[in-house]
Amino acid sequence: MSRVHALRSLKLAWAAVFLSSFIAMAAPIAWLPVGPDGGDARSFASDPKNPRHIYLGTTSSWLYQSTDGGSTWQRLAKLSKKDDLVLDNIVVDESDPKTILVGAWIFDHPDGSLFVSHDGGNNWESVKEMEGQSIRALAQAPSDPKIMIAGTLKGVYRSEDSGRHWSPISPAGSSELHEVESVAIDPVDPKTIYAGTWHLPWKTTDGGVSWHNIKQGLIDDSDVFSIIIDPKEPATVYTSACSGIYKSQNGGELYHKIQGIPATARRTRVLMQDPVNRNIVYAGTTEGLYQTTNSGANFARVTGPDVIVNDVYVDPSNPRHVLLATDRGGVRLSDDGGTSFRGSNTGFSQRQVAAVLADARNPRSIYVGVLNDKTYGGVFTSPDGGATWQQQSDGLNGVDIFSLAQASDGSILAGTNHGVYQWSGSSWAEKNKVVRYTEESKTGLVKKKRVTVTKTKAVPGKDISNRVGGLDVSGPTWYAATNGGVYRSTTRGAAWDGGPIQGTADFRFVAAKDEAVVAAGRQSLAVSADEGKSWKLVALPAKLTAIQALAASGDGSFWIGGREGVFFSDDKGQSWKGFDRLPASDISGLNYDPGMKRLIVTSWNSTLVFAIDTTDKTWKWWESGWNLHSVTLAGGRLVGASLFDGVVIQPGSEIAASSVAGR
Numbered sequence: 141m142s143r144v145h146a147l148r149s150l151k152l153a154w155a156a157v158f159l160s161s162f163i164a165m166a167a168p169i170a171w172l173p174v175g176p177d178g179g180d181a182r183s184f185a186s187d188p189k190n191p192r193h194i195y196l197g198t199t200s201s202w203l204y205q206s207t208d209g210g211s212t213w214q215r216l217a218k219l220s221k222k223d224d225l226v227l228d229n230i231v232v233d234e235s236d237p238k239t240i241l242v243g244a245w246i247f248d249h250p251d252g253s254l255f256v257s258h259d260g261g262n263n264w265e266s267v268k269e270m271e272g273q274s275i276r277a278l279a280q281a282p283s284d285p286k287i288m289i290a291g292t293l294k295g296v297y298r299s300e301d302s303g304r305h306w307s308p309i310s311p312a313g314s315s316e317l318h319e320v321e322s323v324a325i326d327p328v329d330p331k332t333i334y335a336g337t338w339h340l341p342w343k344t345t346d347g348g349v350s351w352h353n354i355k356q357g358l359i360d361d362s363d364v365f366s367i368i369i370d371p372k373e374p375a376t377v378y379t380s381a382c383s384g385i386y387k388s389q390n391g392g393e394l395y396h397k398i399q400g401i402p403a404t405a406r407r408t409r410v411l412m413q414d415p416v417n418r419n420i421v422y423a424g425t426t427e428g429l430y431q432t433t434n435s436g437a438n439f440a441r442v443t444g445p446d447v448i449v450n451d452v453y454v455d456p457s458n459p460r461h462v463l464l465a466t467d468r469g470g471v472r473l474s475d476d477g478g479t480s481f482r483g484s485n486t487g488f489s490q491r492q493v494a495a496v497l498a499d500a501r502n503p504r505s506i507y508v509g510v511l512n513d514k515t516y517g518g519v520f521t522s523p524d525g526g527a528t529w530q531q532q533s534d535g536l537n538g539v540d541i542f543s544l545a546q547a548s549d550g551s552i553l554a555g556t557n558h559g560v561y562q563w564s565g566s567s568w569a570e571k572n573k574v575v576r577y578t579e580e581s582k583t584g585l586v587k588k589k590r591v592t593v594t595k596t597k598a599v600p601g602k603d604i605s606n607r608v609g610g611l612d613v614s615g616p617t618w619y620a621a622t623n624g625g626v627y628r629s630t631t632r633g634a635a636w637d638g639g640p641i642q643g644t645a646d647f648r649f650v651a652a653k654d655e656a657v658v659a660a661g662r663q664s665l666a667v668s669a670d671e672g673k674s675w676k677l678v679a680l681p682a683k684l685t686a687i688q689a690l691a692a693s694g695d696g697s698f699w700i701g702g703r704e705g706v707f708f709s710d711d712k713g714q715s716w717k718g719f720d721r722l723p724a725s726d727i728s729g730l731n732y733d734p735g736m737k738r739l740i741v742t743s744w745n746s747t748l749v750f751a752i753d754t755t756d757k758t759w760k761w762w763e764s765g766w767n768l769h770s771v772t773l774a775g776g777r778l779v780g781a782s783l784f785d786g787v788v789i790q791p792g793s794e795i796a797a798s799s800v801a802g803r
Contacts, residue, residue: 429443462481
């Protein structure tokens, strides 16, 4: 290691220690989550002694609670430092409601854990015997609350001491009894257990000593998502599978298929029986909520087909009070037994916010763009600094929002997965017309002299219809970075020209300062010195493996960020230098704020937010308490965007930061 490199490493280590020590001493208040309300909701459970105290699981490791029957929600606990735990199963101990168990798993990865709290959710620990297990099902024996059953990708597990210790009860190494998606325990006999797998259901009557397949009447190779047992008539068993809903009246030994669920609603994710009127059973599917009022003789849909239902809660003290946990739409509430539903998401925010923008003309007005929420998402606006939100998505048709930008005349533009849109004041309109400029030469006689005249002709091209990851509309020429190339418009979006640059098409970021423009993809970097009329590809900095952020500063310098840190260019992108004074790497976002005259930097591996003075290279920092990918200044406070927890905002009314010279 060279002396210079050693000194730099020592400096970074010192800065990290300094920051950690200061944060510990200062005990800063984490930034406040403010919405927009909604997002993905996964599972419910209630306090057995207070049915209005309800717990709600999410896809981002967060557990929420409501103490008013689901009318409002509060964050209770984040069960892991990971942001992608799916909390699909919650059990509140019947004998001790302060004991809560939560089973977790991770999308597209065989991992997860079982978490337990003994103080009502204030403190949590993972159960060592279940660490690394992808837990897909969890149940408590109605006749013996000490007995609990878990279904995982590896098989079926049992606890006989209220979840403290676990052991497998399915055959080790079984080629059939694994990938367990659902479990149910007989209400009278805790040794009788049902397990639904990704193949078919199984049953044991001796506590797992022996198992047998219960598939008679089921279509072969059916994924079994939910099993429920009638509490008064245990021989009556309802089972949902990818092939439909089935009912058995002899403990699962023979099933018959229930009519009313169309073939297109193949994934019935959950079944829930009314605890008072056992003739009523709800079926939550990927195409709406269905209900039977005659013990399954037939089902009828009671919501629209766009509602994807993950769980159903029926209040045992008031069965007409029904809650749905849904994809994108969050929690939906009914007070009339499922006849009608309304959103009930106050305090619940699980939006994947990809872009955040503060209105330059009204700094308290904030725009955010979200991903994956289709008609429930798009763009949301807050006129009061995040206190309240309104969906502003008319005309977007369910597209995802990847970027937001504001032009000098106040116009708001959105980069989506289907081109560029502009807000008209009442709705969004596409701004994707592309023209190709060609030169046409004609030769003729003018006053007996042969003259060649060349004219530039605009020919309609193929509209921008792909992902627009970056927009820069700060000057008279607008730019759009897409996965089909880089486009420019000198007509305020009325028409664009451009495309791939020297055969490279996938661009995600673009930034301009005067006539200089820099565009970047993950592995590509292009510069223009003439407002995008001509481009050339340049090499990435030697130490940078991929670009994750790009910005232009007020002094004319350009900045890029990636896994290896921050880099800057003082010669319009021709060459780049590493900015090794900042104790952060794996950069998630760069945003130059003209009011602060600083570059705001966020990192995937830190909850710190940095602001660099691009002239003298000093910097300030804040502890946000969240993993953020974009931060901007709005109404005197910093506002951050996350990919899991919506928008978070700096507490207080004024910016206060700790300064570090960084030299």
